[in-house]
Structure formats: C-alpha cells, structure tokens
Amino acid sequence: MNGLYALKPWYAERLAGLRRALAARQVSPDTLTAAGVVCAAGAAAALAWLPAPSAALLVAVLLAGRLAFANLDGALARDTGRTTRRGALLNELGDRAADLLVIAGFLPLAPLWLVAAAAFATTLPSWVSLAGAAAGAPRRNGGPVGKTERCLLAVVAAASGWAVPVLAVVAAGSAVTAVVRAVWVWRVLGQPETAVAAVARERVVATERAMATERDVASEKTVVRVAEPASSAPRRRPSPSPAPPPSPSPSSSPTLGSFPSEHDRSLPLDPGEVSGGITHTRPQSPADRGTRLRGAR
Structure with missing residues (x-):
C-alpha cells in the first residue's frame, strides 16, 4: 500500500527537464x-495566518514546491555524482523539519495536545523506515498517510477550515502508516535471503561506490603532459654500425689472405712470399722444420 507515493516515478519524469537545468547550472x-524547508515554512505561515479558503492556493503552491524539492535534491545528487553521507543526513533532517513545520501551522487552529500528537505521529513512519534500513531491509516509503498525503490534507484544511478533523486524520493515519511499514519490515527481516534484501544490498554497494568515486576525484591531482616540440630540421637516421667480420671456424684450415685460427697459431709459421700486396703464409710441417734446422747448422 504505497498511496500517492506510487506516482513518484511519473512525477520525477515530469521534473527531468528542471533537473537537467539545475545540473547544468551546478546547483x-x-x-x-534547504529550499524545501523554506517552502514548508511558508505554507505553515499561510495556513496559520490566512483565512480559509484564501490560504488554499498559496498553501498548495508552496507544498507542491516542498515535494518537488524533496524529489529533486536526491535525484540531482545521483545524476551529478554528488551523493555523500552528509548529504543523506541533511536530506533526512530537512524532511523531518519540513513535516514538523507544516504541523506547526495548525497551532492557532487546533488544541495544543492534538498538534503535539500529530507532530509525534508524523515522525513515526520515518523512524520505522530508518530502523529497517539500518537492520538491512530496503527503505520503505509511502503508505496510507505518507508525506504526500499529509501535504494534501494540509491543503484541504486550508481550503475548508476543518483544522481539527484534518489534524486528527493526520495523526491517526501517520500512526497506521508506521504500523504498516513495521509489519512489512518485520516480514522482510524474517527471511534469510530474499530478492528484496539483495536489492537493498546492491543499493548500499552502489552508494558506497559513488561516495568512494567522489573522494577519489576530489583527492586526485591534475597531471599536465607537456608535448615535445617538433624540430623543423629533419632527423638524421643513425648510421648502422659495421658488422664485425666473421671469425673463422676452428676446423677450417688457413686460406689465402686469412689469419690462422687459435688452433693453428700453436704451430710456427713459415715466412711467406709477398705477391701483389698479399702475404701468403702457411704452417710448417715437421719435415720442413727439420730441414730448416739442418740448414742452419
């Protein structure tokens, strides 16, 4: 039983253009x-000081603004990535203050005890919803006499002058709404795993991620990359380094114009003949060495 709260998606769609305009102006x-609280205070003043039915139009306009601002503040925070824990706290405090201000407008029109009872009863549904959310259940809104219905009843009182009957309906209806929400939350919390509980966890995770992203963006430092200026002169390609000459294989024998390998250097070389600038060398055999030694003797 959501009551007029079921119209919230339709109402939010009607406010989409205004929400985009506010986001563009970085409101x-x-x-x-705060604007919603001011509208509620203005409606209370009109209800208390203007006679019925003259106060009806002004009260209706101001309370419509109060509901519009209550819808826009959270939606704008989500659209612009500015959801914070302080913002959530301020949103709840603003809603409660606006409710109490509207009830305070009945002070000159109804007995004090009835005004006090209605003020206390209007806070009960929110207490139940917040307690359920703290225990892990989804936030429950709406009901037989929720925030939207209370605003409508205030307009009825401003138009008809029936302050006492309207205030009694507000008090009794708010108490019934609190009971309905409490029963629903109790049933949800009694189930170990439900689809509704999974949705609630996803909402909490999404909110925490949004807040973490906001903190990261706020603490991130801007990095400026300086591009290297292009030179007007063409760049010279580095000349390739000459490849080292291939070393001869140890198993290959010395050839014309080549040096002996490390294995062949152990043998003494015979002086070669120089022909055409090329020195011919060859290793001496044992027979050659013996002949040379005999000739030296």
Whole structure:
C-alpha cells in the first residue's frame, strides 16, 4: 500500500527537464533541501495566518514546491555524482523539519495536545523506515498517510477550515502508516535471503561506490603532459654500425689472405712470399722444420 507515493516515478519524469537545468547550472543538492524547508515554512505561515479558503492556493503552491524539492535534491545528487553521507543526513533532517513545520501551522487552529500528537505521529513512519534500513531491509516509503498525503490534507484544511478533523486524520493515519511499514519490515527481516534484501544490498554497494568515486576525484591531482616540440630540421637516421667480420671456424684450415685460427697459431709459421700486396703464409710441417734446422747448422 504505497498511496500517492506510487506516482513518484511519473512525477520525477515530469521534473527531468528542471533537473537537467539545475545540473547544468551546478546547483547544489543541499540548496534544494534547504529550499524545501523554506517552502514548508511558508505554507505553515499561510495556513496559520490566512483565512480559509484564501490560504488554499498559496498553501498548495508552496507544498507542491516542498515535494518537488524533496524529489529533486536526491535525484540531482545521483545524476551529478554528488551523493555523500552528509548529504543523506541533511536530506533526512530537512524532511523531518519540513513535516514538523507544516504541523506547526495548525497551532492557532487546533488544541495544543492534538498538534503535539500529530507532530509525534508524523515522525513515526520515518523512524520505522530508518530502523529497517539500518537492520538491512530496503527503505520503505509511502503508505496510507505518507508525506504526500499529509501535504494534501494540509491543503484541504486550508481550503475548508476543518483544522481539527484534518489534524486528527493526520495523526491517526501517520500512526497506521508506521504500523504498516513495521509489519512489512518485520516480514522482510524474517527471511534469510530474499530478492528484496539483495536489492537493498546492491543499493548500499552502489552508494558506497559513488561516495568512494567522489573522494577519489576530489583527492586526485591534475597531471599536465607537456608535448615535445617538433624540430623543423629533419632527423638524421643513425648510421648502422659495421658488422664485425666473421671469425673463422676452428676446423677450417688457413686460406689465402686469412689469419690462422687459435688452433693453428700453436704451430710456427713459415715466412711467406709477398705477391701483389698479399702475404701468403702457411704452417710448417715437421719435415720442413727439420730441414730448416739442418740448414742452419
């Protein structure tokens, strides 16, 4: 039983253009929350000081603004990535303050005890929803007499002058709404794993990721990359280094114009003949060495 809260998606779609305009002008969601409280205070003042039915139009316009700002502040924070824990706290405090201000507008029109009872009853549904969310259940909104219905009843009181009956309906309906939400939350928390609980966990994770992203973006330093200026002169390609001459294989024998290998250098060389600038060398055999030694003797 969501009551008029079921119209919230349709209402949010109607406000999409305004939300984009506010995002383009970088309006803070906290500013919208404060504007909703101001609208509620203006509606309470009109309800208390203007006679019925003259106050109906002004009260209706101001309370419509109060509901619009209550819808826009959270949506704008999500669209622009500015969801914070402080913003969530300020949103809740602003909603409660706006509710109490509207009830305070009945002070000149109804007994004090009835006004106090209605003020206390209007906070009960929110207490139940917040307690359920703290325990792991999804945030439950709407109900027989939720925030939207209370605003509509205030307009009825401003138009008809029936402050006492309307205030009694607000008090009793808010208490019933709190009971309905409590029963729903109790059932959800009694189930170990449900699809609704999974959705609630996903919402919490998405909120934490958004806040973590915001902190990372705020602490990130801007890195400026300086591009290297291009030179007007063409770049010279480095000349390839000459390849080292291939070393002869140890197993190959010395040839014309080549040096002996490390294996052949152990043998004494016979002086060669120089012909055409090329020196011919060859290793001496044992017979040649013996002949040379006999000739020296």
